Amino acid sequence: MKKIRFGIVGCGQISQVGHIPNLLQIDEAEIMAVSDINMENLEKAGKLVPGAEKFSDFSKMLSKSKADAVIIASPNWLHCEQTIAALEAGKHVFCEKPSGITLDQGEKIRQAWKKSGKTLQIGHELxxxxxxxxxxxxxxxxxxxxxxxxxxxxxxxxxxxxxxxxxxxxxxxxxxxxxxxxxxxxxxxxxxxxxxxxxxxxxxxxxxxxxxxxxxxxxxxxxxxxxxxxxxxxxxxxxxxxxxxxxxxxxxxxxxxxxxxxxxxxxxxxxxxxxNPEGMHMGCRRQLEHFMNCIRLGKYPxxxxxxxxxxxxxxxxxxxxxxxxxxxxxxxxDYLKKNISDNLRVVLGMEYKVKKIARDFSVDGNPAKSEWEEALELKISNWPWHDYAKYPVPEVSVKCLYSEKGIYVLFNVRERFILAKYTEYQGPAWKDSCVEFFAAPDKAGYFNFEINCIGNLLLHWNKQGEKVLVPAEDITDLKIKSSLGNAAIEKALPCPNEGYAVECFFPFTIFMKYSNVELPVSGKSWKANFYKCGDETPEPSWGSWSLVSKPKPSFHHPEYFGKIIFE
CATH class of the missing domain: 3.30.360.10 (Dihydrodipicolinate Reductase; domain 2)
Structure with a gap:
């Protein structure tokens, strides 16, 4: 009997302990390729299947490998995009549960499956x-x-x-x-x-x-x-x-x-x-045998x-x-799509609504002031490059407001250590304990505001691959204050128990000078992302609000920006 050739995307525990060992026990299965943006997991999977090709780019695995079927074992929010891509590439698909994280995503997968003529099974192994x-x-x-x-x-x-x-x-x-x-x-x-x-x-x-x-x-x-x-x-x-x-x-x-x-x-x-015990959980090998049988016989899983x-x-x-x-x-x-989708858009980094305020207020690094009470909160919760085995991820939340004059952004951070060696404007803030706001007011380009934990700023305007340093004379109305003060922290110190806040005001005049944007009005939206990093800190970390699907830490990808909507 001809073997069914498999490619696997997502090489974490479910693949290392479940899918790979289970497929290796099935004579009619052959693992041709494995893919993951986490290089450590990719290497571990490669050792389990020495003959398999390794890909850090899932799309390349789809186009270059000889797999007949693909197992989607990546994080939940990637299931919709990757399942549809695999079906459109002519592959049979076994997708770990869930089939998307919204009803809209589930329906998109269903439509792609109907159009493909391929077998699609969801991993509810029980x-x-x-x-x-x-x-x-x-x-x-x-x-x-x-x-x-x-x-x-x-x-x-x-x-x-x-x-x-x-x-x-x-x-x-x-x-x-x-x-x-x-x-x-x-x-x-x-x-x-x-x-x-x-x-x-x-x-x-x-x-x-x-x-x-x-x-x-x-x-x-x-x-x-x-x-x-x-x-x-x-x-x-x-x-x-x-x-x-x-x-x-x-x-x-x-x-x-x-x-x-x-x-x-x-x-x-x-x-x-x-x-013969099954890898991971009971039903995990038998569901793959069922999937293969459905492929061979054209049965409905x-x-x-x-x-x-x-x-x-x-x-x-x-x-x-x-x-x-x-x-x-x-x-x-209708209720589920409206209520649940609204919540998830903020959590996943798809949408965030910026409330408008009638009066401007002083920027002093105080996160407890009354002006921030009505602002919606988002969290930096995507950490695809983090080494969870070594240290915990920082806790980072962000709030935004806007007025007729500009955008206010408040970062609240709790991490184990703080470092701020760089005090000059346009210094390499990303090497310190750093928070970042990237904003694309229009399609012409985007700004990257990178701020270390004592309020030191690096600011570029990025247009068609060219980085333009914004000179100091253009930021006279820009305000940044940190609850830690502005003194350098040359050697890493324990973070205060309450964490720290970085409060910012970014005047619209900066955006208008370099891009073609006009003053935001109600309903207007920009593309944007929020980040946390610290390349040279004792515990390097790279996190984002809107997920950046790249194999190595890299924030300069406007294609992964979420949307901020001005109310």
Whole structure:
């Protein structure tokens, strides 16, 4: 039998522990290529598959490798773009869950798949785990009758550090709980109608995500499902899945299945473990075998775009219910698209609304002044080049306001060390503890404002690849103040416990002199990005608001800018 040749994008844990070892156990599979912008992960994957080509550029892997199928195992916010690119390149696609992080992205993937004529499967592996497959078979045999109630409890350790601990995943409901919601949908065999969630972050304070929740789902056929999840139970916790039918009760713990017959009290026990363990989680190898079988036979995968759109809706609605504190209609697509998309645009670095103020105010480095209370907050939460194993990422939030005269920007930063060796204007601020604002008022070019932690500025106007140093006489009305003061910090010091603030005022006169822009009016938008770096600090870091998909740290890519909208 001819082998199916695979390319893999995203060489982190799921590929190193899951996809690569699992494919190596399947005789009919061959790994031709691996791709990642993280060179360390790419090298690790290459060692697992010495014969595979290595690509730091996913598009080059698509065009140059001989892969028949592509596994998308990258961070959630890249799934839509990369799945569509692979389908358009004529590849079959196995995409890790979720199929996008908004309904719009899910629909875009669905349309691209329909147009492609290729096989597309989404990685909700629990449907393929032997124990859940066996449970489904026993239910079809009528052992417990019609299902009325479903419950899943997961008490476990926190999510892995890194991108999973950021808001751009779509939230815990999508990143983690979508596995359980997919099971709910499969066993209920109906469409979810209403969901109510209660959750919060009570222990894992270093994460912006909820770490515990209760979720209740109501289905069209009357089935009710309940999820209990805790992410701060490292010891003694377990996963339990339970179904109650008219005739009996079914319980799954790990790979053990128990069935209790209501009328007779009879207890049936079954061990559904596999002789050859699967890499990563139960169902992970079997889902790939299913995917390959669908490719060969032209079958519709068990985890297809119809099933995954329902899981996507439920996950997004459950996340919204936590925020709104109310019951959400899962099938109200207009509501989900509007409310959830608005939240995610800010989190992902797609859009940020800049509120207008009637009066200008003094810039003094004080982040607690009343003027900033009404400004929306965004976070620098994309750290694709960070070495999470060595040190934590800085905490950086940004607020913006504008007046008739210019833009106010406030950076709030907490990191472990601060460094500010450079005090002269146009010095290499990026080598110090540094925050940056890049703005493209129009298509002519963009400005890069780079400011170290004591307020020293580097400013260029970038036009068609040419960097123009903005002279000091052009910035007389520009104001920058740091809560740390302006004295040089020649040797790295511990950051104050409360962090530090860098407050800025960028007058429109600078933008208007070098670009063709006019004074912003309500509804006008600019392209922009916000960054944090520190090339020569004890803990170098490079982060952005809008994700920059490059293999090495590089901020000068206006194609990756987000949008700031003047209200």
């Amino acid at each position: 449907r393929h785990a032997k124990v859940f497959e066996t449970a489904k078979e026993k239910i079809k045999e009528g052992l417990i009758g019609n299902i009325k109630m479903i419950r899943y409890s997961e008490f476990r350790k926190p999510l892995l550090p890194g991108w999973r601990q950021t808001g751009e995943t779509g939230g815990v409901m999508l990143e983690k709980n979508s596995h359980f919601f997919d099971l709910f949908n499969w066993f209920a065999d109906s469409s979810p109608q209403r969901v109510y969630s209660s959750g919060s972050n009570d222990v894992n304070k270093e994460s912006p995500l909820i770490d515990n929740c209760f979720v209740t789902v109501e289905y069209e056929n009357g089935v009710r499902a309940s999820l209990t999840m805790c992410l701060f139970c490292e010891h003694g916790g377990e996963n339990t899945f339970e179904l109650v039918g008219e005739k009996g009760f079914l319980r799954i713990k790990n790979e053990s299945l128990q069935i209790f017959i209501r009328e007779t009290g009879e207890k049936l026990e079954m061990d559904s473990s596999l002789g 068990l985890n297809n775009m119809d099933t995954t759109i329902q899981t996507l809706k439920l996950s997004l609605a459950a996340e919204e219910s936590v925020k709104a504190g109310t019951i959400i209609n899962v099938q109200n697509e």
